[in-house]
Amino acid sequence: MPNKDYRTPSIDRDTPQPDIGDKRFSGERFHSTEFMQKEWSHLWRRVWNMGPRVEELKAVGDYVIHTLGKESFIFVLDEKQTIRAYFNVCQHRGNRLVCGERNGKARFFKCAFHAWSWNIDGSIKGVPDADTFPQFKDGIPKEELGLTEIRVDSWGGWLWFNIDGKAGPLLDFLGVLPDHIAPYRMQDMRAYVNATFLWDCNWKIAVDAFNESYHFRGIHPEMMTWSNCDAKLELLGKHSRMINEYGAPSRPHRETMEISERMQAYMKYFGLDPATYNGPAKGARLEKQKLNRQQQAEGSVPHLPYNEMTDEQLSDVFHYFYFPSAAMNIFPEGINTFRYRPHETDPNKCYYDLIMMAHFPEGQAPEQCEHQYYDHKVQYVDMLDPAVEVASFILQQDADNVPEVQLGVQSEGFKGMYLGEQEIRVRHFHNLIDEYLADTPE
Ligand code: FES
Ligand SMILES: [Fe+2]
Known part of the structure; x- marks a missing residue:
């Protein structure tokens, strides 16, 4: 881990991007069941996947059910204060062991079908009428009947899991x-905020929708007046990132003096008063930097890591993509995480998780953040706190568009994606998917 003098590096615009090809990707990868099945065996089982937050498991017996594609897992804090994860399946006849609520507290897990039960450390607890099973005449084979465990680790306050x-x-x-x-x-x-939305698109359509800023002028025209779509991009091994200036318009509005309504919303969100600001629109980001340095000097926001930030980090959004399935919009005050999970059976659907986190002043963090699930189209402005209207406004535009892309890529008239330099992260992602799929697991 870096020392306290470490600063997150910026991205040098002048460093040329690597040549990673110019091939076109056909629409098939977004709707074929065969492709989806191959992703399961060749990709999802082999990588580290982002699971629940560590903070969701506070006391012994707290559990969270997390699903990925066709599988469901139980994450639980056991008596030894270790977080473990098991396939959520009863070893009797295969019923889902824990059904219904996504999270809860258990002393043990009991299957609803014939009442077999398991301890939270995964060992078998009880089999009703065990003497009627010829297989158990010499006793219950404890080793054999334990829940099937998967590998879990943690970093960044998240649980991560690897299935194979x-x-x-x-x-x-x-x-x-x-x-x-x-x-x-x-x-x-x-x-x-911890919410899941069922979206009518393949999980990769959702990933791609957030991994470039080329779509600002089409999908988010208002963003052009308060953020810079000309992002700095960088590939980082399997992962990637981009940095967009916030509080500075894109071309052709770059030099404008007009503080648009959306710019005003951005400024207010970050504690700036647009009514008293007289400078050019592109100076708004510098105002935020100034404000935060002042707060840092006064010591008025000790819970925020402004000391550890470069000026750029104070104002601009650092967007990181964790291959294969999560992205984060990172600010010093908080992080919005998007996690994309494949649907259990249908390549034309996925689950989009939105987890919004923040640094809270001492004693002010919410005790619990209840998970919300939406299986229908929603108005994000109604469903999210009005305080985060800046984010929900943008999310609405992205969410409304992805089902249209899903319909389009299934058309026989679609000849495959053209990806430009601004979409290098999208290309990098699909190249890597293809590499995983070409590499047969042992
Ligand atoms: S399937 Fe679970 S107890 Fe029978
Ligand atoms: Fe977008």
């Missing part, structure tokens, strides 16, 4: 990301 048990160490998998993100102290942030 063969991935290298988590930190190796994450590459430079833990170093880059350390100054934000993500492990100390607490979630205040």
